[in-house]
Amino acid sequence: MTHPSTPDQPDTSLDAVMRERRRLINVAYRLLGSLAEAEDAVQETYTRWYTMSREQQDAIKTPGAWLTTVVSRICLTQLGSARARRETYVGEWIPEPLPEREDGTADPADRITLDESVSLAFLVVLEEMTPAERVAFVLHDVFCHSFAEVAEIVGRSPGACRQLAFSARRRVQAARPSGTPSARRREIVREFRRAWDAQDINALIGLLDPDARAVADGGGLAVTFLEPIEGAERIAHAWAELAGRRPQDMTFLERTVNGHPGLVAQQNGVTVTVFAFDIADDRIKNIWVVRNPEKLRPWTPA
Numbered sequence: 001m002t003h004p005s006t007p008d009q010p011d012t013s014l015d016a017v018m019r020e021r022r023r024l025i026n027v028a029y030r031l032l033g034s035l036a037e038a039e040d041a042v043q044e045t046y047t048r049w050y051t052m053s054r055e056q057q058d059a060i061k062t063p064g065a066w067l068t069t070v071v072s073r074i075c076l077t078q079l080g081s082a083r084a085r086r087e088t089y090v091g092e093w094i095p096e097p098l099p100e101r102e103d104g105t106a107d108p109a110d111r112i113t114l115d116e117s118v119s120l121a122f123l124v125v126l127e128e129m130t131p132a133e134r135v136a137f138v139l140h141d142v143f144c145h146s147f148a149e150v151a152e153i154v155g156r157s158p159g160a161c162r163q164l165a166f167s168a169r170r171r172v173q174a175a176r177p178s179g180t181p182s183a184r185r186r187e188i189v190r191e192f193r194r195a196w197d198a199q200d201i202n203a204l205i206g207l208l209d210p211d212a213r214a215v216a217d218g219g220g221l222a223v224t225f226l227e228p229i230e231g232a233e234r235i236a237h238a239w240a241e242l243a244g245r246r247p248q249d250m251t252f253l254e255r256t257v258n259g260h261p262g263l264v265a266q267q268n269g270v271t272v273t274v275f276a277f278d279i280a281d282d283r284i285k286n287i288w289v290v291r292n293p294e295k296l297r298p299w300t301p302a
Contacts, residue, residue: 017049020064024071029112030138031075032082033095033123035298041078045071065149072135072153079131090220092228094288095123096295097274100256117142118258120276120288125175129168136161137168185279186254186261192277192284193252193263199243204236209283214238219292222272235287264299271299 024045028038045067049057060066086093097120098112112118117138126134132154139145139153140161147158147165154161180188188207195203214235218224229235247267255264257276265273274296278286290296 017063017067020067023064024067026113027068027138027143028071028075030117030123030126030142031072031135032078033127034295035096035098035112036294037078041071041074044074069153072139076131076135076154079134090218091224091226092215092217093127094215094217094290095120095127097276097290098258099299100259115259119260120258121175121278121286122172123258124288125172128171132156133164133168136164137172140165141169180279180282182261184282185277188279188282188284189261189263189277190254193254196239196243199240201236201240204239205232207284208232208235209280209285212283212285212287214287214289216289217292217295219294221293222291224289224291269300271296274299
């Protein structure tokens with residue numbers, strides 16, 4: 001049963017409320033860096049909405065704003081507990097990589113808008129922020145909420161939230177986002193794959209920034225290196241060694257990872273590794289290797 005809106009009454013029908021789902025997923029993923037956790041946060045938000053009486057729902061002037069506020073507060077709480085969980089995490093923790101769905105099978109309501117604010121480079125910088133900084137920055141700079149609205153969510157004054165966002169913005173600017181065109185990034189990733197296949201260490205070194213860094217996330221559930229590998233030469237030798245030990249049934253595919261060119265390793269049709277790259281000045285500055293199978297579920301069709 002639907003409840004049509006009037007000029008004095010907001011539309012709180014099922015369709016109207018569920019139309020907010022995609023936006024809520026987008027907000028929650030950027031705040032948490034995990035699609036699974038984002039979906040849980042959105043589900044909890046809707047649970048809270050539907051446990052209210054009809055009178056309580058009708059009293060809310062802007063259901064979309066209410067839903068955004070609730071999901072943001074849930075994420076803020078989760079970010080605090082996530083820090084404690086990641087202290088016991090096996091190895092490095094990397095945000096969950098997102099595939100680009102091109103087959104049309106994904107529910108549009110569950111799709112993440114792939115822009116610079118979900119690149120792995122951007123999400124890794126967000127991980128370095130305090131929970132309050134992250135919420136203030138994402139809601140204000142990415143989703144254009146006023147500092148008054150952010151203050152209501154974070155529980156601080158608008159001025160304090162402005163300072164939080166400013167501090168977070170400096171972190172993002174210091175990370176120097178890639179200015180390399182997408183087509184050129186794709187070429188560099190392709191050249192890296194060819195050099196890797198050929199175990200050409202010199203070619204690999206030439207594609208890497210001298211201070212390049214490689215980080216892997218197995219979560220204790222998949223074999224990988226636990227400590228970051230730093231420096232072009234060390235990374236090149238490590239990747240050449242990996243090529244020599246690669247299983248014969250493993251195939252590598254060029255895929256889009258969080259909106260940027262990347263690589264995917266598959267065995268028997270199952271994605272076992274996702275490689276994301278941060279490229280600046282035509283050199284690879286960071287490689288993120290995700291092998292935790294729990295983070296790779298969206299990459300293998302059911």
